[in-house]
Amino acid sequence: MSKRTSKAGTSGRFGARYGVVVRNRVKSIERVQRAHHECPSCHHKSVKRVSAGIWECRHCGNKFAAEAYSPRMKRAEDVVAERKADAFAEPVAEE
Secondary structure: OOOOOOOOHHHHHHOOOOOHHHHHHHHHHHHHHOOOEEOOOOOOEEEEEEEOOEEEEOOOOOEEEOOOOOOOOOOHHHHHHHHHHHHHOOOOOOO
């Protein structure tokens, strides 16, 4: 018997619904989300997602908040730069 979801991966549960672009996007997001990640405090590859934005290291027990689908945290400089870019963005003139 052959594997049913070797190409579809986790998005195989959707079958032929929702379109190939949406299914591929879900597959790539879930691949990152469900993988083991490096802990920022003990540097073991044992961080798993608890819920949206909550990540926990199963080695040292460190629990921290980060992005919803990956444990990458935004640096303060990135947040400030985004806010400045939004503040100085010129409004689009409607004709």
